[in-house]
Amino acid sequence: MRPLDEKETTVVFEKLFKFVGSNLKDIVERRSAGDGPGGEDGRFCFRLHKNRVLYAAEPVVRRATNVARDRLVSLGTCIGKFTKGGDFRLTIQCLDLLAAHAKHKVWLKPAAEMSFLYGNHVLKGGVGRISENTSVNDGVVVLSMSDIPLGFGVAAKSTQDCRKLDPNGIVVLHQADIGEYLRMEDEL
Template sequence: RIWSLVENPSCEGPDSNPSHYYFRINKNKVYYVSESLVKRAANGTRNNLISLGTCIGKYTHGCSFHLTVQSLSLLAANAKHKVWLKPTSKMAFLYGNHVLKSGLGRITENSAPGDGVVVFSISDVPLGFGISTKSTQDCRKLDPNGIVVLHQADIGEYLRMEDEL
């Protein structure tokens, strides 16, 4: 799956020749950036570079990697495990709450506990991502107040973190 991200043809910039995408690290952040943008950014000094492409995650002081909500478009396009929410629970998820069984519209087959899942609205709009707590079979017999997906990130973070951005 990672190769489909790297070999994704890009036609941006002054030259219309297709190029590939790369993962680049600047300071403690990982960026997903096209080859043409990397070439243009090489003209400046690295110390003056603030951002490059799409920030998909960052390394913490403990050297663990955390995905950011900006990676949602990449995750949604390549997700193996997906969850769709009912319209009544969409706002609860966007406020940072976990997904309950009562708000679950659909779930992909063969998901296991601990799998990363992308959360969609019922109309296939990616809302965020999280970690599943139950398998697909266990979700069927779970009580309505049981947690199905642990919240990791959602598109509502842009509004909640407005002061920090």
């Protein structure tokens, strides 16, 4: 486990910025509440373990240095992973972090929730509400009408384009959803 280098940090922050915008500052400067030994506060930091990017409190990271690298499975929250080609992909484990700081959101009607949870894109007929000023290719968090985070994706249409779109038009391109825990339980 090691800190991210400059190139890796840039790639991770660009991906997170796509979803949270200027709220990225809140994620980076977030403080832990007495997680350290003796109850001291600490900041949260990003670490790379194998090809996975982890987000954890500094006191927890300091304690993990006593564990051998080959014995350490995970630490904190897995934000995403680097592919062999060098791309960075967000994983579903970061959904709570994204939902708390998201800039653009889409709320689904109850009838469309299961379709999204099976890995399908969000159609206009299933959208209950959408954040204002959402542009094409913005990262969006998909929520149920009762504000439960279901997953995230990329906006295929802007808010203005959605108003004149037919009900079968794609609004959000699926990237990850909470149904992945069941569909990919062998890999996770």
